[in-house]
Amino acid sequence: MKVHVNIDICLLHGQCVIAAPEIFSFDDNGDLVWVAEIDDSQVADAEAASDACPEQAIIIG
């Protein structure tokens, strides 16, 4: 499964980093970074992160 973040609409709420810290994190500049390719065991966390995004910027699939 692929994780896509539309960084144009991301407003850095950081909710994905809380919901799925193994997939989403902030780098030293404060920018969002994420694992682009996840395995099946991570899909539930990724979807929880997608649901937690107030801007609906995360698409899994």
Place this chain on the structure above:
Amino acid sequence: MAGPQITIVGASLAGLRTAEALRASLPDASITLIGDEPHAPYNRPPLSKEVMEGFAGGGMSEDEAFARLSLRSKLSPDDVQMRLGMPATGIDPNGVRMADGTLIPSDWVVAATGIRPRRLPLHGNESIRHVLRGFDDARALAPMLRPGARMVVIGAGFIGCEIAATGRKLGLHVTLIEPGPQPMLRALGTRVAAAMAALHRRHGVTLLTGRAVEAFTPGKVILDDGKEIEADVIVEALGSLPNTEWLTGSGADLSDGVLVDDRMLATGARNLLAVGDIARFANPLFDDVPRRVEHWCIPGFSARRAAETIAAQETGAPQLPGFAPLPSFWSDQYGMRVQAFGAPALAETQTVIEGDLSQIGEARVIIEYARGGALIGVIGLGALPATIAKHRARLTAALSPKENA
């Protein structure tokens, strides 16, 4: 064998997420999602901020505005039966009663009816008085927000402050009237609320605190000190009331929202659950006092929990005890993000641990909130989430032990 009939009343964030979680965990269930608004589920926070700005500024059509709000769903059209544009009016042992008298037979009912704005019990100026909760409210208000217009916002909670900030950005003259001593006082505490008051004033808002509206005369708002304020548009932002009248007679405790246990089951009622803004639950991260929490994150948390509960009861599978979501909320005003974690509203003390509140809006400020000497919340003003993350980690560590208490 046919699965259970589950009716979710309320087709906003909480209702939609409940339907999605139920569809995933109970494939045989027959799910109906009822909404009183004619619109498909949509996201409300941008209504007072960027969508209102685009909408009122003329750069965004109604369709474009709604497209920005529309909630993406994992459901396909066959997954749930959607009944939009009609409210539920009651509940009885067989199901949910609709406004047209029909009954939707239900084994389980999930109440997700949310809240509505509280109105001032005063007559006058009806044609220019607005509230802001739904898309239709925004659609009515947007054309009134013209540059140079005089807007009076009554109530300086988050919605009132956000629409005041948006009004200033759009070039309106804005007067913000708050009965309490500071804007957003309960949520932010005295020092941060005072700093936010300064921020609004610096951006040209006439903020009148400690003042109530006594009357309306044509084109004017009359305050309790006799002051008269001319208004082209008035926004009432005085908090909210839970939409629970339809649950009267269900046996549930409706004294403020719907009292639920840690599984989202309504106390005193049978097979009734409540989620989102109306769910009044105790959060063991803090104490055993049930509270309604009107943050955007709660619908998602409570929806998943409610779906787990119904699935566990239907399948006989065990359910883990405890519901202890970490609350968070945000607001955007004058391009500055207010980001909170935990429960600052329950704090007794506030400590600025980074920055200086006199620099609000110019440099980042981080504030820790404590109760009984223990960390209970953190707020960042104009701070990137990455810079708040380490404080949030400290907060999570400070709050966790009580889960086992």
